[in-house]
Amino acid sequence: MSTAHRAVPRTAPARTAPAVTGPTPPSWCADPYADALRTGRGPLFLRRADGWLLPLDVERWCARADETDLGVVEHCEGAVLDIGCGPGRLVAALCARGGRALGIDVSEAAVAHTVGLGGQALHRSVFEPLPGEGRWGTALLMDGNLGIGGDPYTLLERVAQLLVPGGLLLAETAPVDIDERVQVHLVHAADNGSGRAGESDSGADEGPFPWARLGTPALLRHAARAGWRAAGQWTAGGRSFVALRSRDHGRDHDRDHGLDRTTRSSAEPPNSTAVISSQRAANPSPESPVADA
Structure with a gap:
């Protein structure tokens, strides 16, 4: 987003000690991910130690x-922080609607792609100091x-530090009931003709890193333990x-914003399983966390 005040820097070369300790997965900075973002296509996978592969939906990202x-964008309130913004599709969507947002990502390629779309993004981990802490609306x-980080409770605690009281977290969950914390590798793979994907010769691997997969029931359990309140699904x-909600904000507020405790479903065909992503700000006020970056 363009700003009427001080622009958000497009990179963050100086890395200081994190406010909350947490891992920065090295593999998201590796060549397979950067190459996939540059070309706009995979195949790219997270591989568990047992060889199971989770496909990453690079084309959709x-x-x-x-x-x-866009349905997610409709729910956003105030200035938006997109954690793990990826190549920036949500940043661009928010910008097009006049929203204020900032994307952060540990991949330089992702940050560059987001900036190339006209968005604002920082090369930074969520566990490092961030602009506007405690003042993001969503x-x-x-x-x-x-x-991210393989520890949902720690991640939820960190996100709560970033939001205003009563701030909104919009999270995508796995489409199955799962609560998994594993070590994974990022691999660039190809089908070997047997129906199984095998690691290709071009796949680089910087070693395993912690990851988690949560379905909706698991997220709600972790969120309640961390002091969050469910506002809708x-x-x-x-x-x-x-x-x-990071604080009790009242049911009427959630109802006014189209959020309630009911589950809605569409007749759209399912998309591929995915794991990472994107967002931006226009004319923020001096109090805006985007303006302060």
């Missing part, structure tokens, strides 16, 4: 925001980004979403 993404954890396009 690099495309324009679809109807399901935080996003889309495309599997609940997995829905499904669309084969994807599942949960809205959480």
Whole structure:
């Protein structure tokens, strides 16, 4: 987003000690991920130690925001922090609607792609100091980004520090009931003709890093333990979403913003499983966390 005040820096070369300790997965900075973002296509996978592969939906991440993404954008309030913004499709969507947002990502390629779309993004981990801490209206954890750091409770505590009291977290959950914390590798893989994907010769690997996968029931359990309140949940396009409040904000407020405790579903065909993602700000006020970056 363009700003009427001080622009958000497009990179953050200086890395200081994190306010909350947490891992920065090295593999999201590796060549396979950067190459996939540059080309806009995979195949790219997270691989568990037992060889199981989780496909990453690179093509969807690099495309324009679809109807399901725009439904998430509709729920956003105030200045938006997109955690693990990926190539920036949500940043661009918020910008197009006159929203104020900032994307953060540990991948330089993701930050560059977001900036190339006209968005604002910082090369930074969520566990490092961030601009506007305690003043963001909405935080996003889309495309599997609940997995960041492999410790959902620690991640939820960190996000609560970033939001205003009563701030909104919009999170995408796995479409199955799962609560998994594992070590994974990021691999660039190809089908070997047997129906199984095998690691290709071009796949680089910087070693395992912690990741988590949460379905909606698991997220609600972790959120309640961390002091969050459920504000709504829905499904669309084969994807599942949960809205959480960092403080009790009242049911009337949630109802006014289209958030309630019911689950809605669409007739759209399911999309591929995914794990990472994107967002931006226009004319923020001097009090805006975007303006302060």
